[in-house]
Structures are given as C-alpha cells and as structure tokens.
Amino acid sequence: MGRNRWFLPLAASVGFLFLYAPILSLVIFSFNANRLVTVWSGFSTQAYADLWADPQLLPATWLSLQIAAVSATIALVLGTLCAVALVRFRRFRGKTVLQATVSAPLVMPDVITGIALLLLFVTMQSLIGWPQGRGVLTIILAHSTFCTAYVTVVVQSRLADFDMSLEEAAMDLGASPVRVFFDITLPIIAPALVSGWLLAFTLSLDDLVIASFVSGPGSSTLPMIIFSKVRLGVAPEVNALATIIIGVVASGVVLATIYGLRQSAREKQA
Amino acid sequence: MAKKPQLAADTRPWRDPAAKPFVRIRNVTKKFGDVAAVDDLSLDIYKGELFCLLGGSGSGKSTLLRMLAGFEVPTSGSIEIDGQDMSNVAPYNRPINMMFQSYALFPHMTVWNNIAYGLKRDHMPKAEIAARVDELLKLVKLDAYGERKPHQLSGGQRQRVALARALAKRPKLLLLDEPLGALDKKLREETQFELVKIQETLGVTFIVVTHDQEEAMSLATRIGVMNQGEIAMVGEPTEIYEFPNSRFVANFIGSANMVEGVVTEDEPDHVRINSAELGTDIYVDHGVDCSPEQILWWAIRPEKMVLTRDRPAAQPGIPDGANIVKGYVEDIAYLGDMTVYQVRLENGRYIRVTKTNALRGDPNAISWDEPVWVSWDGHSGSVLTN
Amino acid sequence: MTRAAPPPSQGRLAWLRRALAAVGLSGRGLVIAAPAAWLTLFFLVPLGVVFGISLATKEFGQPPYSDLLTTEDGTVQLTLHLSNYIRIFTDPSNIYINAFLSSIRIAAVSTVFAILIGYPMAYAIARAPDRWRNILLMLVILPFWTSFLLRVYALSGFLRGEGVINNTLAVFGLGPFTMMQTDFAVYVGIVYSYLPFFILPLYTNLVKLDPSLLEASADLGARPIRTFFSITLPLSMPGVIAGSMLVFIPAIGEFVIPSLLGGPGTQMIGRILWDEFFSKTNWPRAAALAISMLVIVVIPIMLMQRAQNAVVEGRR
Numbered sequence: 016m017g018r019n020r021w022f023l024p025l026a027a028s029v030g031f032l033f034l035y036a037p038i039l040s041l042v043i044f045s046f047n048a049n050r051l052v053t054v055w056s057g058f059s060t061q062a063y064a065d066l067w068a069d070p071q072l073l074p075a076t077w078l079s080l081q082i083a084a085v086s087a088t089i090a091l092v093l094g095t096l097c098a099v100a101l102v103r104f105r106r107f108r109g110k111t112v113l114q115a116t117v118s119a120p121l122v123m124p125d126v127i128t129g130i131a132l133l134l135l136f137v138t139m140q141s142l143i144g145w146p147q148g149r150g151v152l153t154i155i156l157a158h159s160t161f162c163t164a165y166v167t168v169v170v171q172s173r174l175a176d177f178d179m180s181l182e183e184a185a186m187d188l189g190a191s192p193v194r195v196f197f198d199i200t201l202p203i204i205a206p207a208l209v210s211g212w213l214l215a216f217t218l219s220l221d222d223l224v225i226a227s228f229v230s231g232p233g234s235s236t237l238p239m240i241i242f243s244k245v246r247l248g249v250a251p252e253v254n255a256l257a258t259i260i261i262g263v264v265a266s267g268v269v270l271a272t273i274y275g276l277r278q279s280a281r282e283k284q285a
Numbered sequence: 286m287a288k289k290p291q292l293a294a295d296t297r298p299w300r301d302p303a304a305k306p307f308v309r310i311r312n313v314t315k316k317f318g319d320v321a322a323v324d325d326l327s328l329d330i331y332k333g334e335l336f337c338l339l340g341g342s343g344s345g346k347s348t349l350l351r352m353l354a355g356f357e358v359p360t361s362g363s364i365e366i367d368g369q370d371m372s373n374v375a376p377y378n379r380p381i382n383m384m385f386q387s388y389a390l391f392p393h394m395t396v397w398n399n400i401a402y403g404l405k406r407d408h409m410p411k412a413e414i415a416a417r418v419d420e421l422l423k424l425v426k427l428d429a430y431g432e433r434k435p436h437q438l439s440g441g442q443r444q445r446v447a448l449a450r451a452l453a454k455r456p457k458l459l460l461l462d463e464p465l466g467a468l469d470k471k472l473r474e475e476t477q478f479e480l481v482k483i484q485e486t487l488g489v490t491f492i493v494v495t496h497d498q499e500e501a502m503s504l505a506t507r508i509g510v511m512n513q514g515e516i517a518m519v520g521e522p523t524e525i526y527e528f529p530n531s532r533f534v535a536n537f538i539g540s541a542n543m544v545e546g547v548v549t550e551d552e553p554d555h556v557r558i559n560s561a562e563l564g565t566d567i568y569v570d571h572g573v574d575c576s577p578e579q580i581l582w583w584a585i586r587p588e589k590m591v592l593t594r595d596r597p598a599a600q601p602g603i604p605d606g607a608n609i610v611k612g613y614v615e616d617i618a619y620l621g622d623m624t625v626y627q628v629r630l631e632n633g634r635y636i637r638v639t640k641t642n643a644l645r646g647d648p649n650a651i652s653w654d655e656p657v658w659v660s661w662d663g664h665s666g667s668v669l670t671n
Numbered sequence: 672m673t674r675a676a677p678p679p680s681q682g683r684l685a686w687l688r689r690a691l692a693a694v695g696l697s698g699r700g701l702v703i704a705a706p707a708a709w710l711t712l713f714f715l716v717p718l719g720v721v722f723g724i725s726l727a728t729k730e731f732g733q734p735p736y737s738d739l740l741t742t743e744d745g746t747v748q749l750t751l752h753l754s755n756y757i758r759i760f761t762d763p764s765n766i767y768i769n770a771f772l773s774s775i776r777i778a779a780v781s782t783v784f785a786i787l788i789g790y791p792m793a794y795a796i797a798r799a800p801d802r803w804r805n806i807l808l809m810l811v812i813l814p815f816w817t818s819f820l821l822r823v824y825a826l827s828g829f830l831r832g833e834g835v836i837n838n839t840l841a842v843f844g845l846g847p848f849t850m851m852q853t854d855f856a857v858y859v860g861i862v863y864s865y866l867p868f869f870i871l872p873l874y875t876n877l878v879k880l881d882p883s884l885l886e887a888s889a890d891l892g893a894r895p896i897r898t899f900f901s902i903t904l905p906l907s908m909p910g911v912i913a914g915s916m917l918v919f920i921p922a923i924g925e926f927v928i929p930s931l932l933g934g935p936g937t938q939m940i941g942r943i944l945w946d947e948f949f950s951k952t953n954w955p956r957a958a959a960l961a962i963s964m965l966v967i968v969v970i971p972i973m974l975m976q977r978a979q980n981a982v983v984e985g986r987r
Contacts, residue, residue, distance in 0.1 A: 023798065026791030027807070033788065034814055034866065040835045041825035054833065097706035107703060116710045122916075122972060124924020126941045127961045130948060131717035134958065137734050138720050160713040163706065183356050184389035186376045188403030188454065198402075202393045221818050224926050224941075228948075238820050245824045245931065254828075257821040264817045272809040 038261060045254035062251035069252050071240045076256070079220050079237035082151060086158035087215035093159065094166025094211060101167070102174040120164040129228030132157045136229060149231035157229045158222060162215035169214060173207030206278060210271070217264075298331035299507060305368075307332040307490055308353070308458065313362030315348050315514075322348040324514035325362070335484050335491040337501035340511030341537075346494045349511075350460050353492065354383045367457055377406075382456040386463040388447035390435040396446050397422075397431035403454045421449040424483065441472050448480075452487065461493045465500055477503050498538055502526070510534050526586075532669050535584040542636045543584040543669075551577050556668065557607065558583060564632040566607040570663030575670060585666035587639040592626055592651060593658050602663065609660040612636070614653055626651065628659055718965075725958035726751040736955045755959035767943065767960065771967065774940040777854065777929075778922035781861035785918045786911065788862060789869040793910075794903075796870070797877035808874065815867045823931050826863055830856050830932070852934030860928040865921065869914035876910025877903075909978075916975045920968055940964055 048059035066072060097117050101110065120128065136146055136153050146152050181203070185195045223238035230236065244250040298304035306329035315323040323345040330336045338346040351357040353364060355376030364371045371379060382403070390399050400421055404414045422428050425445035435443055444467065451459055464480065465473045481504060484491050495501050501508050502522045510517045510525060510533075518525060518534045529535035535543060546560030546567060556575065558567040560583065567583050575581060591597070599605050615635070616627035619642075626638045638659055640651075651657060727736040741748050759767040796807045814822060829835045830850040837847040850856050880903065888898040926941035933939070940960065948957040 023791060023795040026788075027795035030788055030792040030866070031807075031810060033863065034810075036835075037825040037829040037863070038814065038817070038822065041821075041828055044828065054838070093706045093709055096702045097710075100703045100706070104699065104703070109703075109707070113703070113707055113710070116714060117706070120714060122920045122968065124921060124941060124964060124968060126924055126926055126944050127721075127965055127968075128717075130944070130957055130961050131721045132713065134720045134724050134954070135713070135717035141734070156713060160709065163710070167706075178387060178389065180385045180387050180389040181391060183354075183376070184383070184385055184450075185391070185402065186356075187354055187379075187381075187383045188450070189377045189406035190402075191375075191377055194406070199391060217816055221820065223820055224945075238818070241820055241824070242927070245827070249828060253821075253824065257818070257825065260821065261817050265813060268809065268813050268816050272805070276805055 041254055042258045042261060045251070045258040047251070050251055062255040066252040066255040071235070072237070072252060072256060075235055075237040075240040078151070078234070082154055082158065082236065083216045083219035086155050086162055086219040087212045089155070089159035090162035090166045090215040091208060091212045093163045094215075095170050095208065097163065097167045098170035098174055102171055102177075117164050117167045120161040121168070123161075125222070125224035126228075128157070128161060129225040132160070132225065133228040149229055150234040153229040153231070154226050154234060154236065157225050158215075158219040161225070162218055165214050165218060166211040169211040170204065170207050173204050177203065206275065213267075213271075297506075298334075299329070304331060306330060307334075307367055308492070309363075309365040310349075310353075311363045311365070313349070313352065313359045313364060315345075315352060315357060316360045321360075321514050323352070323359075326514065326516055327362075328509060328516055328519065330490065330492060332490055333488055334506045335481065335493065335504055337505035337508045338492065338494045338511055339496070339498060339501040339508050341496060343513075344511040345514035346496075346511045347462060348514075350383070350462055350492065350494045353458075354381060354460055355379050380456055381458045381460060382451040382454055383460040384447050384451040384462065384464055386466060388435075388443050388467075390443060390446055390450070392435055394434075395431065396427065396433050396435070396438070399435070399446060400450045400453050403450065407454065417453060421453055424452075425449045440467055440469075441476065444468060444476065448483070452483075452489070455487075456489065458490045458492065461491060463495055464493060466495070466497070473500070480504065510537060512537070527667075529584065529667055529669070531671050532582055532584070535667060535669060539586060540637065541584040541586055542590075543582055544634075546581060546583055548575050548577050548579045548581065551575055555663070557604075558668070562632075562634060563610060563636075564630055564634070565610045566604070567666065568603050568607040568663050569666070569668055570602060573668045573670075575668070579670075582669040583666050584669055585661060587625065587637045588623075588641075589665040590636070590638045590659050590661045592628070592638045592640055593660070594651065594655065596658050597660055600660075600662070608663065609658060611656070611658055613656045614651060617653060624650070626657075628657060630659075721958045721961050724955055725755055725962050726753070727955045728752050728754060729953045729955055734954065735952050752955070755956050756963070758956065759959060759963060766938065767940075770938045770940045770943045771963070773938055774923045775967070777857055777861070777937075777939060778919045778925075781858050781865075781922050782915050782919045784858055784862045785866055785869045786915060789866055789873065789914065790911070792866075793870045793873040793877055793914075796874055797880070804878075811867050811870050811874075819864060820927060822864060823860055823927055826860055827851065827856075827931055830859065851932065852937075854933070854937055856932040857929050857937050857939075860932040861918070861922045861925065864928065865918040868917035868921075872913040872917065873907060873910035876907050876913075880906055912975055912978055916971060920971060923968060924964060 044055070045062050046058050046060065047055055048061065049056035050061075094117075097113065100107070101114055101117075104110070132153070133149070136149060136156075139145060140147065146156070177200070181199055182195050185199045186192070190198060221238065222236075223242050226236045227239055227242075230239065241253055241256075244253055298306075308328075308330040310326060310328040310330075313323055313326050314321055326345075326349065338349060340346040348357060352359050353366075353371075355371065355374065359372075366379070366381065391402065394402070397418055400418045401414050404417060409417070418431070419428075422431055425448060427442060427445055427449070430438065430442065430446075435446065438446065444464070448464070451461075465476055468476060477500065480491075493501075493504060495504075502525075505522055507519060507521055508525050509519045512533055517537075518530045520528075525534065525538055529538065529541075532543060535541045544560045544562040546558035546562070548556060549559050549566070550557035551573070553572045555571065556569040556573045558569065558581070560567055563583075569583075596609070600608075610630055612628040612630040614626050615629040618625040618627075621642070623639050623641050626640065628636050628638055630636065636659065723739060724736055727739055729735060730737050737750070737752075739749060739751065741750060762768070792811070796804055796811070799807055827834075831837075833847075834851075836850070841847065850859075884902055884906070885898055888902045889895070893901065923939075924941045925939060926945055929937045929939040929942050930945075933942075941964075944957050944960045944964070947953050947960060
C-alpha cells in the first residue's frame, strides 16, 4: 500500500490543478491593469469598466439569459413528460424509439444538430412559410430540443429511484391521483426538476455552435459575441465577464451541493 | 405466546357456520402475463380477527394483500368487504388502510403531518384532526416526536409512525405487509405483543402478511398458509402445527420427519402402516380416511418422539414391534433449552429427535455414537394423503 | 366512525372524477404525444432533411441548393446527386478524408490522455474518506457548469506564447515553447474540457466496487498493484468504456477547440463542415459531411452498447 499512499493524492492534486489553474489565472488577470492580460502590472478594475461600456456584450448577455430561461422551461415540461412516459408507463408502442430519440441529442455533435435544424427551418419556411426567417424563435426551438434530452435523463433517474409505495400509501389514505401528484410526487421529484432546469439553462447559455447555425441578423447570443472577440486574441472585457459568470455559477453550485448533500443524507437515513 | 382467544371456543366466528364473514374473497385469480400469482383463491375472514397470510416469497401473499387494498385488480373473482363489492372501488375510496413493508412514510412531512394526512383527505375539522393525531401519538408512545421528520427516527419508531398513520382513519380493516420484517429480533418480539394489544384495544380486523412462521404463530387468531398462489391450509396456529393437512404444510411449518408408507390395516378405530423407509410399522390409534394398499405419508414432529438407551416396554394397545425403531446417535446439536439428536436408523435413513433439557447439566445425557431406541405414541404423528 | 366507500357513480364530485378519468385516459396519450411529436419534428425530421439536401447540388440562390423534385412537362422528377459523397472520398487534396482521419486520431489520442489523467483522479475520489468525497466530486462537476467556451478561452490564455506557462518557465530560464496553434493544444483542450465526463461514470463504477474484493485479493497474497490490475481494472472497464465514449464521441465533432487552440494544420471535421457551410456556402456538401460524420459517430456508440450488453450478460 506504500506506493498508493502518495501516488493517489498526488495524481488527484495534479488533475485538479490542471482543471482549475487556467480558470484561476483568468480570474486573477481580469484585475490586471495591463491590457495584454497575461503580464501582471498591477491591480485595476479597468476591464470591468470596459465590459460595462461594451456595446455588444451586455445586450447579448441579456438576450442569452432570456433565451436560456424560455428554452429551459420548455425543455423542463417536455423532458418531464418524456421521463414520466418512459419510467411510469409500463409498455407502449414506440417506447424504445422514444428512449433512443430522446437520448440521441446527448451524443450528437453540435455541428450536426445545428446544420440539421437550420436546414429544417429553411425547408419549413419555403414549404409553409413558418418560421419566418431565423432569430430568437429558431434558437429557442433548437435549444429546447437538445435540452429536453438532458432534462429527461435527470428526471428519469429520479423517477426510477422513486419508491412507488409512497404514492400507494397516499392513495390508501384517501388521496385521489391528482392529489397524490401534487402532495407526494411533485415535492419529492422537485430537486430533480430544479437541477434539470438549471442544467438546461446552463447548456442553452453556453451553446455557440447550434446558435450560430440557427440565428439570424440581430440575434447574436453571448457565446457568439465572445467567440468573435476571443478568436482575434485576448479581450480583457471577456475576462471580466468570465469572472462574473464563474463567480455566480461557482457560488450557485457550491450552495446547491451543500443543499443536495443534506437532502441525500436525509434520504439515506429515511 | 399465541394470542389469547377473547371469545369462548364455541363462539369463535370461524367455527360457527352461520357467522357472516367480514371479508369474502371468492375465486380470485390474478395473472401477470401468463403467470398466475394468485390462483382461484377463496377465503373468509371474520370481524375482529388477526389473520396471518403466511408463505414464502412468490407464494402470492403480497399480491392478495395488494388486491385487498385496491392496488391490483383481480383478473377474475370478487372481493367483498363488510358486504360491499370492492371491484369498482378505487384504493382511495376503500374503508381499508395499509401499513407498508417499507413503511412508505412521506419523507418531506413531519411525523404529525404523516399521521394527519389521511384525516385531511377526509376534510375532518382541524380540531378533531389535532385531537386524533395526538391520541395516536400517545397510543404508539411517540408523543414527543410529532415535529420530527421520518429520517430523524429509529427503525422501530418509524414502524410505529407507519402503524399510527394506518390506524388514523379508524379503518374497518387494516392490512399489514411484513409489519415487523425490518426490525431486529429483540425489537420484533417486543413489538409483536404491542401490535396484538393495539389490535385488541381498537377491535380492528388485521390481515398480516408475513414469511416468518414464528411471527404468524404468535400473532394470529388464524393462519392461512399460502403456496403457489393457493391457500394450502387455513386454521388456528395449533391446528396448523399439530394437524397439518398436507405434506407441504407439515414441511413448511416447523420441522417434521416425513416417511412414505403403505396401509396394511384400515379399521374405523385404528390404522396400521408399513414403512420401509422407517424400517418399522406405524400404528395410528384413530381412523383415517384411506384404503388398504394405499401409499401415503406419515409425519411426526421431532419433539413428539422419545429417545431411550434401553428398549422401552411395549405400550398398551400398540402391537409389539410397531412405533419403535433402533438407531444410533450420529450428531448432537445442543441449543440450550433443548438438544437436537440426529439419529441414524439401521436402514441408513436419518431422523431428527429433540429432547427438552429439563435437568441442568445432565451427566447421564445420551451422547455421540450411542445405540438408542426411538419410540412414539399412537396419536403423535399425522397421516397425510396429499 | 368509519367512512363508507361511496359507490363510484355517486357523490358530489362524481362528474369531476369521471371527467378526470376521461382526461386521465387521454392524458396518458398526451404525456407521450407531446415530447414524441416535438422530438420527431425537431430531431428526426431534420436528420432526414439533411440527408435529402446532401443529395442536392450547390446552386446560387436562396436557398443555395438544387431542388430534389422538379416538375417538367407535368411529370415530377426526382433528381439525386451522389456527387457530394463521391467528392468527400475523391477530392484531389484529400481534405475531407484527412479531416476525418485526423478527427479520429485527435479524439483517440485525447481519450487516452483523459484515461491516464482521469483514472487516478476517479480512483482517488472513490477511495477518499466520506466527507472529502463529495467535496472532490463537486470540484470535478463545477467546471462543467461554467461556460465551456470561456474555459477554452482561459486555457488559451494559459498556453499562448506570452501565457502563464511560458511566463512561469521564463522565471527558470526555460522556453518559451510554442504550444498554441498545435495539435498538442487541441489534445490539452479536449482533455481539459471533457475530463469531468470521463471521471463521473468511472467514479460511479469505482465507488460501487466492493472493498472486500480487494481485501480478499490481498488475503490471497496479491500485492496492491497486482490487485489493481487483476481485480479493480477489469471490474471498472464498463466505467472506463462509458467515460471514454463521452470524451471520444463529442471530440470527433468538436469545433470550438480546434478553432481557438488549433493551428491552420489542425483540420478537424467539425471545422471543415463549418467552413464549408459558412465560408463556401456549399450547403449540400456540408450536409453530406454531416451524414458521414453521423455514421462515424454511430459506430462507436453501437460498439459501446454491445460491449456494455456483453458485460451485463457476463455478470448474470
């Protein structure tokens, strides 16, 4: 065991260093006075002022947040329905097809999804005149579709672990099926719905490739703006934005993890 | 240990052919695909009974319970409770409650709210709900635990919450699915008595599903032994143990030495069976429904046989050479209260005999490799024809 | 004292109950139909459309491809062109074939690196004390929640000529090394981006491994290294396979990483498809590339399914 004692912690430390060092350096250099970003020349919040003054970044952030919220909500509804159908309905025609179709977007390369949806929208427009042109609507349709797959996976695993006797017990005590759903099922799967929605929101907010295919003029999302900026080299205002995003997400994930750990500790005891 | 009959023997409702059963199960079959989990089963259960459905896994006992609760619909047959046909009644409209094997306590509700849940569904006034829940918490000795969540309770406490929740609506019939299965041995024995006490106090009819025969014996007024979706035997605990009606029941309940034999004398007051397997004749001092030359089985409990060093004198009424066989002790298991002897007969077959250790540290106890005689009374064994 | 069961046809809310039952029946259908219709329209049909357009040819106009169905003298004619597929294999510069091959090579090399880095991490987390395990796990998942694009950008700041690594090395009088715009940078980028996807399924597998198996192996005289190779590694293969696929499959179609970290020589198929579509506006060719890529991606998925089924069967 002697070798393991130092090898494993060392390997894990190197791995975590690899995962976090670039992010940390990006955060640190967002406060750099030097516009060259990677050469430290003193503390400054100039990059944040640049971000605030940037004509594109903030509007694009707002647009992306809206798209992500709407897409995540649609995906939550569709994904939950899909998960219920796959877990709760014993057998129906096309169950395997539905299962395969809903998991396929998980492994589909973004470029394929993007080109496929764009060609669909173009074809639909020439056939039935809808959707008219491409923009926010087509991005939302595209994002809802691939996010549905992720929501389904999350909710499906929660439903599969669900102790059916809880619902039976409620019914046994006089609750009608609708009542059972709102009193028992919904509160218990709520954490999965929340994490499913958040996952969908994050994925939508993060998507560059699919949005690039299906967006139109005037509907550039945040990743598209960032990509066009960083393609040309370093951009201090992007560092500033990244720091804000990472800060928000990290505190959210830490809080959610603490909450989730408490929840699961409870359930383990229950 | 068996539940004290509250009623005189002659008023036990199941012994009264005119009594009206409270639960009537008529020719119920439940098929899952092609497999019949419950197969053409009929059973009557009377008011105030503590009825145990006893069987191994896959015997259909849980399916039967779930059909009573309404979670499964019988493929055919009917279930009547208190004279009312249950076929079209949804689980949430049945005057029945169930205590689940996993307890199924709602994890997101406090103990108090768990117990109050069913009462709220009945739209009972708030004050009455509060009074009822407090009363139940007292009944199961959890007065101080109302505000806890299920995960903050021990296994035994959860079991009692589940019981209180199931009793809250004062159901006419309570179904209990392995109510003591998740408790450890010591707690289980204590809880058995409490369960019987609560049942007697409230006068509710209990139907308990269990795979544990000791539990069934100690709780039940009557036991229904289930095998492969059918009721193998229904009877009071003593009947099931002392007078099994089939080889399955004799083997399933307790332990039994069972041998095959052929009828050589069939008289109204006695039967004589020759058993090559046992290497001797069996004399049974009462009449049996059989015919000469019929092949049948004879079973005897290990504690009903007597083990001696010297050949005992022939008993009055039993012909010489019957009900006695020679062997030698091959193995001994000392269990404290009694000792189990594994006796090898001359024809090579083993039988099991138990002896109560009435004398402390008996220096004269029968030991390994001793030649012994095994004998028994004319009414100690059961003749089984199926 | 006991509530009598109301007959199903009576009671004050009977009409509602009946209505709910009626809705419940069709409701079940609705639960299936809504997501099924959506996924059919926005996932299955588009793949069919891509296939259709991959059989057209580029034309100037809006949309920039030929019609498959044309009407001539009152008869409908179906015109299918295989030229796009033929071109993929016969292009004189071999640009497409090379892009496919280098995509597979880059994805495979990156997967190997992910295994070498990720396995010890997953193993360390699975063997960590309980209170540490969840924190470490969160640290693995955390980057996944932050923007993928921004993380690749952060990495580029790390690797570039005057980046953090070279600045640090310069302190020791080493370098500078050219790392950006090389295949190496793409490997690093893929491992960096997809490492959490490798670790998670492997961790799930390793944490379920019964520690008494390792004790039994030690008890029978195997040293820890021997135990690892004869017990832990074989039993964790399903996790390794699942994790590898989660790195390999998306890496094949990757666009962002080769664009931001790779050099002009790093021709991955996702990037070629992007250029074909946006720069050359050759939609039919891009569609044909998408279909070809799909085939290449589907094969490893099927192999993985088979491998996993085999493992499951073997366990029975």
